Amino acid sequence: MKSYSKLLPILSLVILFALQVSAAAEPAVFSFDKAQYTYYPSLIQWDKSDVPFTPPQTCGGCHPRQYNEWKGSVHNMALIDPIYQGELNKAGKAVGHTITRQCEGCHSPAGMVTGEIKGAGLKGLSEMALAGVSCDICHSISAVTHLQTPTHEPENGSMFLSPGKDGKPVKRAPYKPSENCGGGFHQCEQTSFKLKSEICASCHNVYHFDAHFPIEATQNEWKAGAYAQADILCQDCHMVDTKTFLEVADTFRKPKREEYRHYFNGANYLLSYLGAEAAKISGDSRLAKNLMAQYDMAIERLKSSADLEVTPVYRNGALAEIKVRTRNIRAGHNLPTSLTNIRQMWLEVVARDENGKVVLSTGQVKGDGTLPDDVRIFNSDGMGSDFHFSVHPWVITSFSRHDTIPPKGHKDVYYGVNPGIGTKSISVEVKLRYRQADQKIAEALLAAVPKDIDLKAVYGLENVPTLPVVDMVVSNSIFKTAN
């Protein structure tokens, strides 16, 4: 009895301490049931049964068209992508594998839930893990768990994967199954949400693993925009060819069932290009052609997504400013979207007098591949909890600047001009330019690629070449210096 009473104060101290620790571990803003999410911070859930995941090659045997389309897509490259592998390697070193399960849950869900992927690198991984976002991820999604997430929004893979039941694969699609559906290999189940953007949503909203800050918020942007209101979904622009996409974006018409394609084509022409180089080196010219077709498609999409309107502004009869209005005319979300703190979309402006003398110049890429400080760029700057700038998703808990253009919206920029005396008119060239990343960031990420990926042997990369820039829109005009 005596010894108990001695222990009591110590015991209560221990309890108090434990309570404090658990209070500290609980995120301040969001409380939720962590026990529900076995793979936290990935919010993916796996209904493990005796039915394993099926690699895409097997599905391709009976669905060759979908297989070939998907094979040329960046979803196929989501795990092997060297830029991803470089950043994942950095993440692993900074925060450890328990936290990087968040990344893996979106870039290779099957590889993560089965425990096969243990960090950066590709050595020894199965075909299923290497296939990234493959057939048996999307077609095994049996439910989405948005309402139970910390933010009550889709984020960090908030979905259920159920590849099958009672020893038989079950594949889900938005259509009523035909009689021979599955060809004896799988059963078919009709789902309603597959035609909604929910199937894309949980991976296309990336939140900070602990603070649940939306770093990439394509789904949120779409939901708040004009297309969502008109029931135009991610699939309606990204799972169709360019011609259909243009019609959908302009007229808000829904694609017909036979128009859907498994391209998942967006803006990442750089990744398609790298994939094509790797395919050429490995001797697969068919795949290289397939990837280059996606490369062309991504550039077409970028070029058709924006519009520039350049107008002169006169004060007291003299040309004082040039107004540049940049419009997002066909992207279903903000422009640019997703990794807005990495992607670069900026204005380059050059104005000349009649003699060709430059009277205004801004936004030119510098000799070392970086952009000048005064550039007008549409993107965001990430900030950590120490209020310092960062590009890393495990650090960013807010943005210190966020300047992207909403769907069907615009942003205006004014440039002061002072043409010399005697100048009657000036010619103005404005370009809206895009690239995947700043030159230095690309170099840093590729330098961090894990040792088992030989960039020279696989991609033919000896050093990082100057990143290609796409001119999304080019506008030329001539303005009188007096009105």
Ligand code: HEC
């Ligand atoms: C919720 C799902 C999700 C999570 C979690 C996630 N990503 Fe991603 N990641 C994406 C999507 C979607 C894209 C494509 C965005 C785009 O192309 O604009 C992407 C793109 C990237 C890219 C750019 C690839 C390229 O070729 O330009 C890198 C690098 C990357 N992710 C690294 C990471 C790392 C490291 C983590 C973990 C700290 C992580 N991601 C967590 C979904 C996710």
Ligand code: HEC
């Ligand atoms: C990122 C998610 C995603 C991935 C990956 C994916 N699909 Fe699909 N799939 C969809 C969606 C959404 C639909 C509905 C739109 C449509 O009809 O194409 C669909 C439809 C289908 C259909 C039904 C087509 C019809 O009209 O009856 C088949 C068959 C199919 N997919 C097979 C595959 C195969 C095989 C793969 C892998 C090579 C694959 N899918 C990869 C999302 C995906």
Ligand code: HEC
């Ligand atoms: C042995 C052949 C075979 C294999 C292997 C196969 N399927 Fe199918 N699948 C079929 C047939 C046949 C249909 C019905 C086709 C139709 O209705 O046009 C079908 C239909 C589908 C549908 C549409 C379901 C619906 O309700 O309309 C999806 C989605 C699908 N398969 C996905 C997959 C995925 C993912 C894999 C790999 C995990 C796969 N299939 C492997 C034969 C196969």
Ligand code: HEC
């Ligand atoms: C399991 C997670 C997951 C799901 C589900 C998913 N995606 Fe993705 N998606 C990714 C990742 C990861 C990437 C980036 C791959 C990379 O760049 O390394 C990506 C890339 C893309 C891109 C290319 C982006 C670019 O920069 O070119 C498009 C477009 C896209 N997804 C559309 C969709 C659509 C449409 C759906 C729904 C039908 C969907 N995704 C469902 C994870 C997912």
Ligand code: HEC
């Ligand atoms: C009205 C057509 C339209 C709809 C709807 C749409 N997109 Fe896009 N998306 C585009 C266009 C055009 C681009 C290329 C310009 C850009 O980068 O934003 C693009 C680019 C992207 C990119 C690549 C961004 C980058 O710069 O790396 C991703 C990822 C993406 N979309 C995902 C989605 C997802 C997820 C949805 C649904 C929540 C969706 N899109 C809805 C038209 C659309």
